[in-house]
Amino acid sequence: MNKIAIIGFGAAGYCAAAAARKCDPDALIDVYTDDGRGPYNPMLATYYVKGAIDYEAMFPFGSLDEIEERLNLCIYRNSAVTGLDGETKTIFLSDGTKAAYDNILISTGAAAFVPPIQGGDLPGVFKMRTAEDGVYLKKLLDSGKIRSGLVVGASWVGIKVVEDLVEHGIPCTLVDGADWAFSIAAFRQTAQRIHRDLEQKGIKLAFGQMLSHIEQEKDGRITAVMKNGCRFTADAIAICIGVRPNAAFLKDSGVAVNRGVLVDERMSTNLPGIYAAGDCCEAFEIQSGERKNIGLWFNARKQGEVAGANMAGRRKAFGGNALLNLAHYLDYDFISIGDVASCRDEDQVYEYEDDRYYIRAVRGEKLKCLNMIGTGESNGVVKSLFIKCFENNQAEMDMTSICHLKGSGFPDSFIDFIGRDQH
């Protein structure tokens, strides 16, 4: 009988368990989770704070009890795996328990990174990743005691905390160490529009601000002190400066880890029988052909499915990632596709702006990066064209997509730019 262990039970872990069970009704599937609740979606925490969904809706797959029965699993609750021996495929728990398996999935996700700074643990300083983080912020905001907020980190997580503050009518300031918001995905020109639109909504912005430490004020408020000496005082401070894959427990395991656990198309690590999926791994990225850590809900689910099927003896491959970011906040949407850092001065640039859309795209021989604001409903059409182009520069642009884009108000010049020399 195939003995499978799943370490970490978020989207990736759940989808792996479901896929493995579907492929092999007899497999023994043990799940180790450091949590006592069902798998949840970290991206929903800020929507819970905002009141858009109930607490239960953060758990789209149901409770642990329901899942355990539905998929016939054995779930070890509040049981963090503390070590792994890759050679013997044995896992270790902190209480000394150890168990050996035929197949192991590492699906431990990622954690919000809070640097070990002075004042990082003061009351009112918080991060945003887990369901508890959401519960903490909701209580804080509902208490009515917060009259001002500061968010450190102008990226996908930080902007959602800003949205929560704005929705609660709390004035807030957003700061970042980079020179503009979403700096790892946005062109400077895109960010200028994003800044203007945020400021119009009353949000104060400051860039080039590297956090040094946090101080307690006499009046109870807290102050974030920057390395350049600037001080930002507020009742609550969110630190949203990045995430780190949860892979520290793999030290000495023999599993190859860069930032995340390195995997191939089948989500297999360097060691046979050991797989990884979701936010903790680095899978192939199609534009660069290198392995990258891309933390997206869709990827976590699909990678989990692939890993689960392979652990159950099937051969399945994950189609590959593209750098892709969608920020949806305050009735605004900004999408970036491709690698902004790969763009060079000599590349061709396309820019378009009207009262609905802002588009900026760059191409060398192939398309490199695209930023769009306000194009929400058409993002998938453009994304799939872009990915086709990464995979095959000669790919045909299909008539349905052309009609969709024309019908949605995209200018012909844009269609020409992305479908260069094709129609």
Next chain:
Amino acid sequence: MKHVFTFDPDRCCACSSCMIACTDQNDIDLKAGEKCFRKTYDTEVAFKEGGIYCAYLSTACMHCEDAPCIAACPVGCISKDSDTGFTIYDNTNCIGCKSCAMACPFGAPRYNGADGKMVKCDGCYIRVKHGMKPACVRACSFGALDCIMEEEYRNSGSDKACNVLIDQANLRKKEALRRWR
């Protein structure tokens, strides 16, 4: 009883009867800014090489077999109807995040102005379960749009299922180009 939508671009003249039927069937309030799930196109596409191609199309959700929108939705609004195989949804918990639109290669999901929640073509699955044709199919007088059982589709030897629509349109474009050259 899996069903397949078929579309024959040679028969479509973009008359939009299907859109009107869809609007009616789904009580879509166009005045309030709601959008029809189906969309027709009467679009002229100019080729670089010269010549113009007139595309007549009617598109809505393609009810993809391995529908990427399902895994993309963070709250699990979207699923497959086990009877018809159509991609259906329950938007009670929809947060309007547009992740489904980013996953959909066809631009099928729509967002309601009022609450920002996602709506889309559900294949009129309730009609189909009761032995009726989808509203848009019923309204098409030219036989361009149809919805048939998978088995019937396979036996017909047709290649006009909506999920191969894209290749269809491309083939036609190539043919058109050849004629011009």
